[in-house]
Amino acid sequence: MSRVKIYLSLCLRIISGGILALAGISKILEPVENFQGQLAQYEWLPMVLIKPLAHVLPWLEWIIGLSLVIGWQMRKAAVGASLLYSSFLAVLLISVALGISLENCGCFGSFGFHPKPWQMILIDSSSLLMALYIWRKGSDCLTLDQLLGKTNV
C-alpha cells in the first residue's frame, strides 16, 4: 500500500469510527429516557422496539466506533459500522419520505451538535462510504490488531 493510501485509510478510519463513537458516548452519558424520547419522534418505529433500541444502540455505536478508531478487530468493526450507518440512513430517509418533521435527529444526544435530518443524511452517507472503504481495503497504520500481531482481521 502506498504511503498516501496508508494515511488516507487512517484518516477515514478515524473520521468514520470517531463520528460513531462520539454519537454513542454522547447518548451513553445521558439518561436513557432522553434517547428513548428522541427515538419516539420517528413515529413509524414501533414503541416495543424503542426501549430496547435506546439501551443497546448507543453501546453498539461506541464499541464499534472506537474499535474502528483504535483498529481492533478492524474489518469486523468496519462491517458493523457500515451496517449501522446504512440503518441510520434508511431510518432518516423513510422519515423524510413520510414527511415526519424532526427538529433534531437525536443522533448526538446533548453534545451541543444538533444536525438537521438532511445534514445527518450527508454525514451518514459519507461515513458509510468511508467504512466500506476500510472494509474493502483495510488499514495498516496504527492499529491495535498490528500490535497484537494480527493482520487483515
Next chain:
Amino acid sequence: MSDFLKKRGFLFVALIVLVAVPLGLKLLGSGSTEIKSVSSEKWKGAKSAPILITEYSDFQCGACKAAQPELEKIMKAFDGKVKVNFRHFPLAGHKHSLVAHQAAECANQQNKFWVYHDLLFETQDVWGKTENPTGNLIDYAGKAGIDLKEFAVCLEETSTLPTVQEERKSGELLEVTSTPTFFINGKRFVGGRVLAGEAPAWIQEELTK
C-alpha cells in the same frame, strides 16, 4: 513478558476503554431526579393528589404542543389523583420562545398562567412565525382577561426573565435536554408519545403502592 500476556494486556486495556470508562463516567455524572422547588410554582389539578407530574416545556416547540392532549387525557383518566407542575424550558433554537415564556410568567403574576399557557400553544403557529411576536402576546393577554397595562409593563421590564432562567436551570440540573420532558413521581418520560404509551401504567403502579 511473554507474547501471550502482552496480547492479553492490550485486550484488557481495550476492554476498559470500551466499557468501563463510559460506565464510570455515566455513574459519576448521573444526576438526581429529585424535583427541587422553584420560586414561581405553577400548579394544575388537586392539591392533595398523590401523583406529581412536572413538565419541562417550550411554548414554541411543536412536540410540546402535540403532547398537551396526551397530558389532558392522563389528567382525565386519573382525575383527582394527578397534579401538574409547569416549568419553563425555552430552547435556544426557538427564536421567540424566551419572550413567550416571559409573557406567560407575566400572566402568572395575574393568576392567569394556565389560560395563557393554553392560548400560547393553540396559537403557536401564528406568533411563532411572525417577525416580532410582542403584539400577538399582548393580544392573547387581552383574550385571557389579563390587565393589559400591567402585562405590557411586565413584558417590557423583562422582570420575569430570572424566573424563566431559574426554571430552565432546574431542568438542566435534571439533565433535561429536549422538550417536553415529564417527571412523574421522579420517573422521566421524554416526549408525548412515550408519555402516552408508558405513563398510565407507571401512574397505576404508583397508585397501588
